[in-house]
């Protein structure tokens with residue numbers, strides 16, 4: 001499973017990229033707003049740091065403007081994936097952008113049928129939002145499982161990108177279900193590689209050795 005960082009914070013992207021485990025980055029308008037930066041400038045900074053898919057979301061809500069924005073983002077860098085919301089307008093824009101060979105990540109996906117429609121129209125990535133589904137008393141992981149099963153049934157090439165991940169368990173279960181990608185917040189990313197027994201074990205090894213040298 002590929003690990004993407006779900007952030008527009010360039011400092012943290014650079015810090016976590018030192019582990020060489022970051023395969024790509026997803027951003028959205030809220031994440032860009034949080035940084036208070038210029039969209040193009042920040043996306044290009046991220047492209048310079050991470051050599052993998054970088055998702056940049058359109059701001060328009062009608063398909064013609066989405067296509068215009070998408071084509072502009074596409075012209076900025078070869079690794080940019082245009083993120084489109086899974087609305088009727090977004091689906092229309094998806095069809096047009098795919099006919100122009102633009103890479104597309106369909107976002108705000110909450111149901112297997114939305115995911116099936118995205119795959120039929122040739123989306124490169126589909127992003128089901130696990131945490132936000134959990135918030136509505138449904139199960140994000142169940143929806144993820146159904147999407148993966150449907151894609152397997154019909155051998156779709158669309159990759160499943162588990163998004164809105166809130167916990168290390170979400171990451172583990174996404175991997176168990178066979179999600180192609182998980183996009184992970186820096187907070188969860190930092191947590192998921194740690195285990196208290198590793199730290200305790202290391203301290204004990206070093207202490208034992210030190211004591212033996214006295």
Ligand code: E4P
Pocket residue numbers: 006026027028107127129131132163164165183
């Ligand atoms: C995905 O690409 C989105 O940016 C993200 O995962 C949304 O997560 P949230 O529900 O934590 O905002």
